[in-house]
Amino acid sequence: MSLALYNTLSRKKEPFTPLDAERVTMYVCGPTVYNRVHIGNARPAVVFDTLYRVLLSLYPNVQYARNITDIDDKIMRTAAELGEDISVLSQRYAQAYFEDMAALNNLEPTITPYATQHIPEMIDMIERLIAKGHSYVAEGNVLFAVQSMDDYGKLSGRALDDMLAGARVEVASYKKYAGDFVLWKPSADNEPGWDSPWGRGRPGWHLECSAMIEKHLGETIDIHGGGQDLIFPHHENEIAQSCCAHDGKPFANYWLHNGFINIEGEKMSKSLGNFRMVNELLEEYPGEVLRYVILSAHYRSEQQFSKELLDSAWRSLDGLYGFLRGHEPATAIINQDSAGYKALLDDLNTPMAISELYRLAKEMHAANGAGNVDLESKLKAELMGLAGLMGLLQQDSEQWFTLARGGDAISAEDIEELIEKRKQAKTDKDYAGADQVRKDLLDLGVVLEDSREGTTWRRS
RNA sequence: GGCGCGGUAGCAAAGUGGUAAUGCAGUGGACUGCAACUCCGCGAUCGUCGGUUCGAUUCCGACCCGCGCCUCCA
Known part of the structure; x- marks a missing residue:
């Protein structure tokens, strides 16, 4: 009896064998903190938390890292709109994320790395990639040259040319090849930035995961997880960065991806306006109910x-x-x-x-x-x-x-008091009066259950 | 155009080459002063059409329908 996991890399279910049975490593892509998270963000957190718990039952030491992306254009835009520093914004929403995740009974990951706390590591990785001929500098940007890698695209299973054929986005002029992606980009004076050998700027999105995994978990990890939409380009590019920085060493042995969530039968999207924010749902439902829903379907579906x-x-x-x-x-x-x-x-x-x-x-x-x-x-x-x-x-x-279930519910004391009244009515054979109490409480969402030991109640 | 996924009872959702778990809802009954809980019982031939097979929902093919990704969306 052993753990088997579906590996996106092979598109098959495989027996799970960690590199080191004494120390299993797992990395899951966490949120970009510029807003409250929605239920779609909660799915990978719950799914991989469950995997984490299962791994803990099998191995003595499981290192589970889930990052916080706290530098990103969306963060910059939102912070600018609110007129506050990106660190203030991102810390606020990172905290909110932790609260939401805790409400869903998620354990805390072993490691929670922040992108902005790993700028030197990212710069270091870029320098290695440049030195190895996988990256180039152009107009203040540092780009990864995907053609310098033989098997680029193996995770998503596509050929380079195919990817570009249907591309919907215009190609930046400084790219040598349309598929190249940014490792570092320049920041304007009024934008957040860090000094680097290529001038003041900020890292590209994919880089943080590669750099933080290398630092905290090692060059090759056992499991890398995230939502299906991250397969391309995010995870593909992580692989490119890490494999090339490590001379071809495997990056992650098992790639796991969770499926999407549909709201009322259609895709959850901003344009449809049907986002379900976790904190809003938590006002109406216990976190465990959300978790139950998420786990009631297989994670890949x-x-x-x-x-x-x-x-x-x-x-x-x-x-x-x-x-x-x-x-x-x-x-x-x-x-x-x-x-x-x-x-x-x-x-x-x-x-x-x-x-x-x-x-x-x-x-x-x-x-x-x-x-x-x-x-x-x-x-x-x-x-x-x-x-x-x-x-x-x-x-x-x-x-x-007995916990209140939203709305202004009748207090437990009042319920107990009414139950006492009903008990007396029953003793007096005043069943009509007893039934009236039952009915009144039912209207308030309280169900009474009589048994030999007495009357218990619950909210429904 | 390229790559990929899915269509199982009212709603969800597993699963299997030998006539399909489970939960919610519904419904019949037992229990109960009434009720709730609980217990017993009831519902699908698995998108369509072919093929392989002794036998397919499960394998193969075609078709229909729905969906995802194709540079920063979990």
């Missing part, structure tokens, strides 16, 4: 996203937490032989693993009904172990049902 799905996911989690409610706590244990764990090892089949969550929960519930305490706690431990690998069921079940 295109994924549907809608209010109906969020509501459905919330009810689904209610079901799971409902099974947990009233069961004694148990320490999470990963059952390595379980179908759920194997599903995760099989290219992160989270939909399958989630279905196992339900099977375990039902079996646990049945064991409880049969009075088999040992089996019950064993199954609960396994359930929590599997859920933990996905970052799900991380809340206390009692709290899950």
